[in-house]
Amino acid sequence: MERIIIRDKYVLQRKHVEPPLWKKWQKLAEREGLRKTTFFLNGDRYVGEWHNDVKHGVGTYWYKKNGEVYSGNWVKGRRSGYGTLSIPHPTIENENWKYYVGNWKNDKQHGYGICYFTNGDVFEGQWKYGKMCGWGRMIYHDGSIYEGDWQNGTRNGLGTFNSGNNYIYNGSWKNNLKDGSGELKLKDKGINIDGFWMEGCLRCGLVQDDKDKCLTPYHPLPLLELANIDEVLKNAKQDVILRYGTIFHDAKTVSTDAIMSTLKEEEEEEIEKVEGSLSEILEECMFEIKESLVFYQEDSKDDMTESDEIKSSDHSSNTSSDFSY
DSSP states (O other), X not given: OEEEEXXXXXXXXXXXXXXXXXXXXXXXXXXXXXXXXXXXXXXXXXEEEEETTEEEEEEEEEOTTTOOEEEEEEETTEEEEEEEEEEEOSSXXXXXXXXXXXXXXXTEEEEEEEEEOTTSOEEEEEEETTXXXXXXXXXXXXXXXXXXXXXXXXXXXXXXXXOSSSEEEEEEEXXXXXXXXXXXXXXXXXXXXXXXXXXXXXEEEEEEXXXXXXXXXXXXXXXXXXXXXXXXXXXXXXXXXXXXXXXXXXXXXOOHHHHHHHHHHHHHHHHHHHHHHHHHXXXXXXXXXXXXXXXXXXXXXXXXXXXXXXXXXHHHHXXXXXXXX
16 A cells, blocks of 8 residues: 655655554554453452453453452543442441442542441541541431531541530540530530630530439439548648648648647747847837937927027116106
């Protein structure tokens, strides 16, 4: 077969070159469309649709290493779309356990799906690249239920946890723990707690009785009292020992004589301090009184001399008047 090429008014003739045989064989060996069972060197097998020699479409894949079976959609050799993953049954031989049913993307759970865990827990909700993320409902094997927000496979955000007949918590979560504002209802005791939580512990809040909604016989809030009076008295005695240095005659009684002696010594020291300060004040007062008396005597002497001078001047004036007459 000849190929004619017309270029610049010249006619060139060139023979057609056939491709090598290995390309033909490779093209014939490429899987396309629906195929029966395909076996792989590692022991895996696949039954389903192909495109461009990769798994693409609907098919079922058996994993030899871990015994898992995936049946669903494939896109360019990866599990993408809707599919079901089954794993070997934990207790029954040659039986499969339906582990996950839902959407996939790039070989990971992505989108809405239901997961049946081997311990009996069941999760229904949103997934993101193999982890629970977004809204979801977890039904635990003990009967408790959590419904709310998830992030990276843990309870994060707003959610409600119902333990059954014990309590209900509605509020904020972080890393599977109560964290933030929330309301806790103790159904078996008829108590409501509205407060703030941090790392699963209540930091502050308001506690109220709700006996009308109590499931079990009503138990009111107990009165506040010391849990261990003997321990409190023991600690108080130890504080007295450290403060006053008393000596115990017995392991259970305190020496009151030693305490009274120390109190008397402290009282005498205080009295001595007061007496010393009073004596100093009296001395200062006497000194000031003496100075004021001396000053007063000097002023009185000056006044006497001035009065004598005035009298002498009056006498001289009288005599001069007599002479004038």
